[in-house]
Amino acid sequence: MQRAAEDLEDRLASIRREFPRALDLATPTEHFAKVLAAGGRPNTLRAVALMPAIETGAKIVVDEEALPFAPESFDLIVSGMALHWVNDLPGVFAQARRCLAPDGLFLACMAGGASLIELRGALARAEDEILGGASPRVSPFVDVRDLGGLLQRAGFALPVTDADAFTLRYDSMFALCDELRAMGAANALTARSRKPLRRSVFLRAAEIYAENFSDPDGRVRASFEIVWLSGWAPHESQQKPLKPGSAQMRLADALKAGRGES
Secondary structure (H helix, E strand, O other): OHHHHHHHHHHHHOOOOOOOOEEEEOOOOOHHHHHHHHOOOOOOEEEEOOOOOOOOOOOEEOOOOOOOOOOOOEEEEEEEOOHHHOOOHHHHHHHHHHHEEEEEEEEEEEEEOOOOHHHHHHHHHHHHHHHOOOOOOOOOOEOHHHHHHHHHHOOOEEEEEEEEEEEEEEOOHHHHHHHHHHOOOOOOOOOOOOOOOOHHHHHHHHHHHHHHHEOOOOOEEEEEEEEEEEEEOOOOOOOOOOOOOOOOOOHHHHHHHHOOOO
């Protein structure tokens, strides 16, 4: 969360405008709220999910898919590492859009599709080898390429998405799993198998993980991806795309000019 909070601070610092009414939506720790307060927004409303991973004394508990706020209540809504748990992500985007005043900003991050690909593959392969089939053991995460379209569908203007990919190292696959459980990031899929997974499957998965994703010192790698998304509530002052057919130069001519061709 500290990494995401530092990124949030940088992103807000690059925007030359004030956001007097801010909402921190469902972020499971106080990292984002502290960034907002340090940026001159001490009256930020902090709302956590109905079942937050960490008890943090937020001012209000909400269902992200049914926000209890009046339309145009906020100028800024941020959310950190929480929305990948919701069932209806497009619906959450629509709720955030409804709660933003014109020219308000929605800025959020969540786990991306490249996260934990090693763990996902090792568990699936081990379960298939021993049990003859695999059940989903790692929750799916959204692909950054899909987020822009979802923001547009929700009515946001100027949608932007990007990803921060990085690798962490652990003593073993079991150490990684222990940390995920401590974060409250266990498998939450309703379609997951309800039967306890055999010990032999876990041991084989750890072997596969170590064989394919370990460094010379014996520690194993785990991929993580934080996807960022932002969108603005429409306002007349915002940039508008040109109408089709309104260009003053053909693309071929522009490319020639760029290459210095006559």
